[in-house]
Amino acid sequence: MTSLENVHINTASRTGDGPGPFFIKDCALVALATGKRARMLQEFRNELIDIDESSIYHHYWGGLMLAHFDEPEFNNDFAAWIRHGIHDVILAERIAALDPSDFSDLESLRQEMIELIDMRIDECESLLWMRATLQFEFIRSQIIVFDTTRLLQHPTNLASAIEHFSTTSIFYHFIDARRRTAHANDDFSDWLAGFGAEFEPLREQIAEIDPYFSSLTELRTQLARIFQTYFRETDS
DSSP states (O other): OBOGGGOOOOTTOEETTEEOOEEEEEEEEEEEEEEEEEEEHHHHHHHHHHSOHHHHHHHHHGGGGSOOSSOOSOSSHHHHHIIIIIOOHHHHHHHHTOOGGGSSSHHHHHHHHHHHHHHHHHHOGGGGTOEEEEEEEEEEEEEEEEEEEEEESSGGGHHHHGGGSOHHHHIIIIIGGGGTSTTSOOHHHHHHHTTGGGGHHHHHHHHTOOSTTSOHHHHHHHHHHHHHHHHHHHHO
């Protein structure tokens, strides 16, 4: 069991001239209080400036790890609070439209959020004095990683194995990997890169998947479809 700060997944380890096996991991997110909270939009903005990046990560990505009985109105906690706490639909929709996978890092995402808030305050100064009906609590996440003891020796194994990945394994390898790997790739693409140009077409198909606007179950289905179709076609 390993905390986020110490994780170094071994999917890219080498044996001889080729990549090593793909070690299948699972994970859990532990929510931790930051002690930071906001009742007004200006307070929220000021806390957002200095809040730890792990809090931004939690409020944008953490919701994917939670079970939902209905379709959430917004993909991130910030937009949800602005809509239901501050009751500003315009800013909520602008924040909701930010796809974190479009940003090179969480700091860039933070700055874009701050710019959108400032722009909205300029448009509607009354937001400076509006007191939210719901207080926003900044939470941060720590990821706990588990070794499943399962591994894949060759990319062809992905076609049959991916359907048996837990949704939390999908989160770890397809979403969390983007802040661990050198080129901000998912672990599947990072592993395939070790085989040289052989699986470049497959990597291109994986890159077309947007992880932010789908559930983990949907992401697993999309990946399964890509892997199964690709290896069926290459075998024929």
